[in-house]
Amino acid sequence: MNSTISVPYALAVDDDGLIRMNVLDILEDAGFRTLEAENGDRAIAVLEQHQASIALLFTDVQMPGSRDGFALAKEVFRRWPHIAVVVASGHVRPTTGDLPDGVHFLAKPFSAETVHDHLRAMLPDGRKPDPLKA
Template identity: 85%
Template sequence: MNSTSSAPYALAVDDDGLTRMNVFDILEDAGFRTLEAENGDDAIAVLEQHQASIVLLFTDVQMPGTRDGFALAREAHSRWPHISIVVASGRVRPAPNELPDGVRFLSKPFSAETVYDHLRELLPDGRKPDPLKK
């Protein structure tokens, strides 16, 4: 677990606790300090409170509440363009132009290495935690 004060924050959003814990572990192993939310509505509240510290939003698509992962990605991209975004789902895929430019989509299930590869490409060098700079 990485708890150094210089590590960037990531927000993991998934209504399934086991999946969220898995993503949480992957992101912590990648060097992030990780926040979590159970749905898109809770995620917006976390983003509003911590947006200056968060560099990555990693969200599921199908969740309860007023925002699914696609809507969350669009809103977060619009309100906080400095935050990199990964959307993941094992059931649905985004339609053309459903996600903003620069947002990554991952199919579930995914391996930690797949996540790391995407994050290495997605995050600007100044926002990558040390383990992803390799």
């Protein structure tokens, strides 16, 4: 698989539609094409269909369904190691063992600038959309 994606996709996962829309806007401003899911189970279905195009998973922690954001991050890290993962929460902080090494955590609320700075630092150049390369 070619490690460079011409226009990378990001998958935003949050059960709160307003927060998900805000995350989608932030990711689109960063230059990503976006996909969305309302919970971890739906996210896995999207990932199974589009995993070759997805460079980033941005997920909330607390969601309905069989997978919370920590479980989703672990599964994506195991099944699709080429996908960078950011986990965000305003209520829960990860403890030892909650997240694999290399998965980033952001506390809510966050600004677009904070998200963009994290993405610039964590994504390799070949996986960054042009606006993050500046």
